Amino acid sequence: MSTTTDHASLASSDDEAAPRNTVIVELTVNGERRRAEVPGRQLFSDFIRTDCGLTGTHTGCDDGRCGACTLHVDGQPMKPCMMFTAQADGCQVATVESLGTPEQLSPLQAAFKKHHGLQCGYCTPGMLMSAQALLERNPSPTEDDVRKAITGNICRCTGYQNIVDSILAAAADARGETYTPPSGAGAHPAESDGWVGKGIERPTDNRLLTGYGHYTADDLPVGTLYTAVLRSPHAHARIVRVDTSKALAMDGVDYVLTGQDAKDTWNPFPPTINLGYVLNESWPLAVDKAVYQGEPIAAVAARDPYLAEDALAAIEVEYEILTPITTIEQSLEGSVKVYDDWDSNIGMDVAFEDGDVDGAFARAAHVVRHSFHHHRYTAAPMEARVTLASYDRGSGDLRIDMSTQSAHQCRTLFSQILGMPEARIQVVVKDVGGGFGIKLQIYDDVLPVMLSLKTGKPVIWVETREENFLSGIHARDYDADLECAFDEDGRILALTGDWIGDAGCDGTNRAHGIGQIHVALFYGSGNYKVPAYRARGRGVVTNKAPYGPYRGYGKDVANQSIERLMDVAAKQIGLEPNELRRRNFIQPGEFPYEILTGPIYDSGNYPELLRMAEEAMGHVNFKARQEAALAEGIYLGLGYAMMLEPAGGSVPNSVFNANETATLRMMPEGDFLLLTGMQDIGQGITTAYAQIIADEMNVDPSDVKVICGDTDKVPYGLGAWSSRGGAFGMSSSAEAARALMEKLRKIAAHMLELDPFDLEPRHGGFDGPDGKSIDYRQIGNGVHLWPGPIATVPKGVMANLEETYTWQSKMVRWIPTDKGSLSIYTNHSSGCFAAEVEVDVETGQTTVTRIYAAHDCGKVVNPTIVDGQVHGGIAQGIGAILNEELRYDEQGNLLNTSLWTYMVPQATDVPRIGVGHLESPSPFTTLGTKGMGEGGPVGTPAAVMNAVENALAPLGVELTETPLSPDRMLKMIAAGRATS
Amino acid sequence: MRPAELRYTRALTTEDLGQLLARGDATPMAGGQGLMRDLRNRSMVVSTLVDISRLTELAYVKEDGDALEIGAVTTLAAVAADGHVAARCAALATAAARVADVQIRNRGTVGGNVCGSWLPSTWSNDVGVVLAACDGSLLVQNGAEVRTLNAREFLAARSNPLAARDFIRALRFPLAAGSAYVRLSRRWADASIGSAAAFVDRVDGRLRVGLAVGRISERPLALDSVARTIEADGIDSPTVGEACAAATSSVEFADSVQADAEYRRSVLPVIVTRSVREAMTAGGIQ
Numbered sequence A: 001m002s003t004t005t006d007h008a009s010l011a012s013s014d015d016e017a018a019p020r021n022t023v024i025v026e027l028t029v030n031g032e033r034r035r036a037e038v039p040g041r042q043l044f045s046d047f048i049r050t051d052c053g054l055t056g057t058h059t060g061c062d063d064g065r066c067g068a069c070t071l072h073v074d075g076q077p078m079k080p081c082m083m084f085t086a087q088a089d090g091c092q093v094a095t096v097e098s099l100g101t102p103e104q105l106s107p108l109q110a111a112f113k114k115h116h117g118l119q120c121g122y123c124t125p126g127m128l129m130s131a132q133a134l135l136e137r138n139p140s141p142t143e144d145d146v147r148k149a150i151t152g153n154i155c156r157c158t159g160y161q162n163i164v165d166s167i168l169a170a171a172a173d174a175r176g177e178t179y180t181p182p183s184g185a186g187a188h189p190a191e192s193d194g195w196v197g198k199g200i201e202r203p204t205d206n207r208l209l210t211g212y213g214h215y216t217a218d219d220l221p222v223g224t225l226y227t228a229v230l231r232s233p234h235a236h237a238r239i240v241r242v243d244t245s246k247a248l249a250m251d252g253v254d255y256v257l258t259g260q261d262a263k264d265t266w267n268p269f270p271p272t273i274n275l276g277y278v279l280n281e282s283w284p285l286a287v288d289k290a291v292y293q294g295e296p297i298a299a300v301a302a303r304d305p306y307l308a309e310d311a312l313a314a315i316e317v318e319y320e321i322l323t324p325i326t327t328i329e330q331s332l333e334g335s336v337k338v339y340d341d342w343d344s345n346i347g348m349d350v351a352f353e354d355g356d357v358d359g360a361f362a363r364a365a366h367v368v369r370h371s372f373h374h375h376r377y378t379a380a381p382m383e384a385r386v387t388l389a390s391y392d393r394g395s396g397d398l399r400i401d402m403s404t405q406s407a408h409q410c411r412t413l414f415s416q417i418l419g420m421p422e423a424r425i426q427v428v429v430k431d432v433g434g435g436f437g438i439k440l441q442i443y444d445d446v447l448p449v450m451l452s453l454k455t456g457k458p459v460i461w462v463e464t465r466e467e468n469f470l471s472g473i474h475a476r477d478y479d480a481d482l483e484c485a486f487d488e489d490g491r492i493l494a495l496t497g498d499w500i501g502d503a504g505c506d507g508t509n510r511a512h513g514i515g516q517i518h519v520a521l522f523y524g525s526g527n528y529k530v531p532a533y534r535a536r537g538r539g540v541v542t543n544k545a546p547y548g549p550y551r552g553y554g555k556d557v558a559n560q561s562i563e564r565l566m567d568v569a570a571k572q573i574g575l576e577p578n579e580l581r582r583r584n585f586i587q588p589g590e591f592p593y594e595i596l597t598g599p600i601y602d603s604g605n606y607p608e609l610l611r612m613a614e615e616a617m618g619h620v621n622f623k624a625r626q627e628a629a630l631a632e633g634i635y636l637g638l639g640y641a642m643m644l645e646p647a648g649g650s651v652p653n654s655v656f657n658a659n660e661t662a663t664l665r666m667m668p669e670g671d672f673l674l675l676t677g678m679q680d681i682g683q684g685i686t687t688a689y690a691q692i693i694a695d696e697m698n699v700d701p702s703d704v705k706v707i708c709g710d711t712d713k714v715p716y717g718l719g720a721w722s723s724r725g726g727a728f729g730m731s732s733s734a735e736a737a738r739a740l741m742e743k744l745r746k747i748a749a750h751m752l753e754l755d756p757f758d759l760e761p762r763h764g765g766f767d768g769p770d771g772k773s774i775d776y777r778q779i780g781n782g783v784h785l786w787p788g789p790i791a792t793v794p795k796g797v798m799a800n801l802e803e804t805y806t807w808q809s810k811m812v813r814w815i816p817t818d819k820g821s822l823s824i825y826t827n828h829s830s831g832c833f834a835a836e837v838e839v840d841v842e843t844g845q846t847t848v849t850r851i852y853a854a855h856d857c858g859k860v861v862n863p864t865i866v867d868g869q870v871h872g873g874i875a876q877g878i879g880a881i882l883n884e885e886l887r888y889d890e891q892g893n894l895l896n897t898s899l900w901t902y903m904v905p906q907a908t909d910v911p912r913i914g915v916g917h918l919e920s921p922s923p924f925t926t927l928g929t930k931g932m933g934e935g936g937p938v939g940t941p942a943a944v945m946n947a948v949e950n951a952l953a954p955l956g957v958e959l960t961e962t963p964l965s966p967d968r969m970l971k972m973i974a975a976g977r978a979t980s
Numbered sequence B: 001m002r003p004a005e006l007r008y009t010r011a012l013t014t015e016d017l018g019q020l021l022a023r024g025d026a027t028p029m030a031g032g033q034g035l036m037r038d039l040r041n042r043s044m045v046v047s048t049l050v051d052i053s054r055l056t057e058l059a060y061v062k063e064d065g066d067a068l069e070i071g072a073v074t075t076l077a078a079v080a081a082d083g084h085v086a087a088r089c090a091a092l093a094t095a096a097a098r099v100a101d102v103q104i105r106n107r108g109t110v111g112g113n114v115c116g117s118w119l120p121s122t123w124s125n126d127v128g129v130v131l132a133a134c135d136g137s138l139l140v141q142n143g144a145e146v147r148t149l150n151a152r153e154f155l156a157a158r159s160n161p162l163a164a165r166d167f168i169r170a171l172r173f174p175l176a177a178g179s180a181y182v183r184l185s186r187r188w189a190d191a192s193i194g195s196a197a198a199f200v201d202r203v204d205g206r207l208r209v210g211l212a213v214g215r216i217s218e219r220p221l222a223l224d225s226v227a228r229t230i231e232a233d234g235i236d237s238p239t240v241g242e243a244c245a246a247a248t249s250s251v252e253f254a255d256s257v258q259a260d261a262e263y264r265r266s267v268l269p270v271i272v273t274r275s276v277r278e279a280m281t282a283g284g285i286q
Helices: A042-053 A107-114 A126-135 A143-149 A159-175 A203-211 A259-266 A305-312 A328-334 A355-363 A406-416 A446-455 A465-472 A513-523 A553-572 A577-584 A606-615 A619-631 A685-697 A724-750 A777-783 A863-881 A934-953 A967-980 B014-021 B035-040 B078-081 B083-088 B090-098 B104-108 B109-113 B127-133 B151-156 B223-232 B239-247 B261-282
Strands: A022-029 A034-037 A069-073 A076-079 A092-094 A227-229 A237-245 A253-258 A294-300 A316-321 A346-354 A365-375 A388-391 A398-402 A425-428 A459-462 A475-486 A490-501 A533-540 A637-649 A660-666 A674-675 A704-707 A760-762 A763-766 A772-774 A804-808 A825-840 A845-856 A913-918 B007-010 B028-029 B048-051 B061-064 B067-071 B136-140 B145-152 B167-174 B180-186 B194-201 B204-213
Touching: A034 B167, A042 B180, A076 A126, A076 A490, A107 A126, A107 A159, A107 A203, A107 A346, A126 A143, A126 A159, A126 A203, A126 B061, A126 B104, A143 A704, A143 A760, A159 A763, A159 A863, A227 A305, A227 A446, A227 A465, A237 A259, A237 A294, A253 A259, A253 A305, A259 A305, A259 A637, A259 A967, A294 A305, A294 A446, A328 A490, A328 A533, A346 A513, A355 A475, A355 A490, A365 A553, A398 A406, A398 A446, A406 A425, A406 A446, A446 A459, A490 A513, A490 A553, A513 A533, A553 A577, A553 A637, A553 A934, A553 B261, A577 A606, A577 A637, A577 A772, A606 A619, A606 A637, A606 A825, A606 A845, A606 A913, A619 A637, A637 A724, A637 A934, A660 A685, A660 A724, A660 A777, A674 A685, A674 A724, A685 A704, A685 A724, A704 B109, A724 A763, A724 A777, A724 A804, A724 A825, A760 B083, A772 A777, A777 B067, A825 A934, A845 A863, A845 A967, A845 B261, A863 A913, A863 A934, A934 B109, A967 B261, B014 B048, B014 B136, B061 B083, B067 B083, B078 B083, B078 B090, B078 B104, B078 B109, B083 B090, B090 B127, B090 B180, B090 B194, B090 B261, B109 B127, B109 B167, B127 B151, B127 B167, B127 B180, B127 B204, B136 B151, B145 B151, B180 B261, B194 B261, B204 B223, B204 B261, B223 B239
Parallel strands: A022 A092, A227 A459, A398 A425, A490 A533, A674 A704, A845 A913, B007 B048, B028 B048
Antiparallel strands: A022 A034, A069 A076, A069 A092, A227 A294, A237 A316, A253 A294, A346 A533, A365 A475, A388 A398, A388 A459, A475 A490, A637 A825, A660 A674, A660 A804, A760 A763, A763 A772, A825 A845, B061 B067, B067 B167, B136 B145, B136 B167, B180 B194, B194 B204
8 A cells, every 4th residue: 555645656556547647746845745746757857946936956967967956855965857756755855945045044055155155156056955965964074075075066167166165164164163265375466445356245146045046947937838959960961851740730839940941931140250251151940951960950849848859759850961071181171061152161261470480490499399189178057058038929029038148249140130120129138057158149049039939929948968069169179280489598589370270060150169260370479479470270160069159269279379389399498398488478567568460468477477376386396296206106297387368359340349338327316226238147247346336436335236138228238258347347337437426526516516626525425615415315316306407417417317338448459450460359367377287197097186376367356256267267177178078970970968978077176276366457447457267278278288298207298189088198108108 | 858758656565566567568767867867868768667766675784694785776875874884895885985976876776776787878887896896696586586696697798687577676795805996987976987896805815806897898897817817926916917908808898988998908907906906905915
């Protein structure tokens, strides 16, 4: 006999003749008893999110790897995406919503807030549930215990360090002790008197920590249909026939969209970047030919996601398989073409030359060559792409909620592709679960929009993790050939670089990645003085996924090239690598410094950054440690890489353009609303911008609400990419505030019957002589209500309480010189990254044991946020160089389409990260700030490679391939041993 | 993706389970932490799923004679946390603790883990490597009959060798003075790219070694001839590497995105040597 809650047991279902595919469950969720009849196949994660409405439980993969959905079942952490609802029958379940509330955080949640243990917040609920379970079973965990306990939870933003510190701090606090995180060595910015410069906590964290975040998939209108996408199983195939009739006839299926249907109704993808590139004509779904594995063939809209996926199996497609191109060599050879109407497979071919390159090589004392192939990888944000489209048949308006970094460009692109008036389209961005560059296009995001237009109903597409790997944006994957001429003292005489990027099927329309090789060409000389330079950059198409931006966008290519070259050259010349760097640095007194290709470096102190890194790593003692270890058979290595982070790109003829607008509005009650076209994607700009406004307006950050991501609310702005927030977003916000301050001063003076120059700004208002004083609230009330503008606003001042400022960079120069030099970046943040590694030469495994970044991003607004960006970037850089590799086989099949096989770092893969700061303010921005956030993945890979090469120097290994996977390492070690 | 249509049932007793399996279309699922990946990507479609995770009679750890007997639905977390397992069979404790992550070990079971070899999406199997190294066995029930299967034969099968109405009751691990499990992976919580389990003893003054490797090929592989070489020549002998090569000359080394076949061939003697050394240290054997 079954017990009352064991409805699914044998006895209760045995007497039914027909198979019954639903199950009755009774369970307790966060203390509340629930009874429901659910499909036997329903995932428990769907029950929690949809049936219970507990959307704090997030899903970031489909196969139990990411841990974002972690909750407690009978007190133990489990992953409900790997459970059926029926399996929770009779259980006690606790989700993140059981821990604390936005008003009253639990001690663990409060520790996460205090230690900045979250950025985008998407992994946070699962992370908290794993941490809570750990603390319940072990009140005194070590750092290693903590890291191992959260290996089932992947965070892509924080680099884990602040999460680990949060958990250790909560544990210490519960024991009545105080936890002090081991601080990174080096200088930190001095504590500031004002709000700018203070590492204040982020007010947004309260909701993100408690399940009150609003990610795109969290709030669905009644009757929302779900999208499932049928994708090409072949990398290159002609589409002979698509028959959707059986799928369309299935219960619950509303519409099945094909490429032909979309082509008959709408326009192809508009180009998103074109600096003399070859463009393709492509459609949201393949029409005649599929050009990569994973290209959409048909899209289903159905009543629930299970039915939508059921329908995919009923769509019949006949393919004629064509030979795929999967390598740069095959693409250049050109006998097979990706686009039949192209002359070749070359989409971009750009060159630059200035100075006497050939003469320099002829007279050089040393000529150093280095070539390498760099693998393909991707951002893998924990929230994949999500788009919810709601077409209102009554008004003709289209609202698109999406997880994007750039709402306005998306709106324009939607308008162009759909042929709809742009004002009819509203793009709304709520919380974004990470982006890192791959959420800057409207590629597959247009599918639910089209389905909504076809059905007249709201339609959501929640990208699966497999889809994100197949058709989300890929980056890197290039060949580099470098040659450098040095004089006898090791000074660079000339540099040549030739880069070819594998742009997959598209680097201009579906996504805009091809420009990253162009950026590499501009910045090939890195942090060094190079008097003669010749470079060529090509992008070729192949039958792989589209090529797009990912944290770095070519700065990583340039950096990896020059910083690897420095170490290789040092060995050949017979100098210490850092001595070679020092001899070639642009010196602190030489800024602003224009390099040959046109960019103007704003400020910096490279020798000091290198000195800081050497000091932090114990450089002077390392050789002795290394030799002692080697005597024990342990291979230790120490490596450095300078980092140059051009930020605030302003690219003509592209969605990466050159203006940003902020509107600052004072409310009648005297508080402030900042409207910015920048986008918070978890990096924390709403906190940092509130600090800026607070200082400019003499109020507290809590008096400022920052709005972004709604095209019906904020002025046209370009969003979060190219680390442009530090230049464009901060400057436009500060300038808008200064303009509003002047307006308020005039109104205040008029109301107090004083001269504006007699007023002194003070907290929340102005003071005048003779004890006269006025609060912002009195001004706001006075202008809008009591008595009103006629009596309070002076002549010549418009009767409103807002100012709008559009900031443009003065440093940008789009007219090329005759040699082709241009200036498209405003800021140049810099750094020196250093890594210590241990290599197991028997197993090929590399462990990064220490890492440090000396970092200079000009004026720092919120040091806690800046450190968090550096940590997260370093973790991505470690993952990139050791483990993350998108691998295609010869048929063009992508071999890793899961977070089990695409190996992003876990907490146990990232060592303690030290960060030191220099502040070299930019003369080109309002506050001296510079864009930052991309430095980690730009500088870390070369530092780790240089460290590994240093460790393996006794074996004569030169690293020419990436990533440093154990199998590759064993081969390179064997080759080194054979030749040395 | 999400699973295709299926019928969910639950067995609360082994008697229930026997009856459900007798119907012929039922697939048992314990923790489901491997199976669910295949159900979700629809590489596996089942008509009726029998949830056996609540068969409490099959969740136990006990020492029986000179072997440790673990009930098939004992979770990996329970085995990893069991003080008796840690004290008597370190290799098993380590293997159980190294499967994936905390959440997965809280649901995943030892019985499920040894069946991992036959799932379409994975051939993970850590517990099976330990079971093969100690030359253990499985207690398999069919109707009222319980029989013992040799674990090595069971684990080497190309497809699941259980008959239609069979289910695994327990795993038996013969004990030795020292044991160890060495596991290489790209990340800590990740698929193994080569693991080795070693059991060592002194019997009448002579070294006795039991040895198996996992994720070298697609099935756990007992290395008896290597074990005999180590017994005869000692762990430091160059003949150990030669024995590894000889023992695997006809083995098809596995290729995966985590590591290629050549890598697995290269690290085989390394993990074998490390596991035996560690087991000898653990067992106080020089």
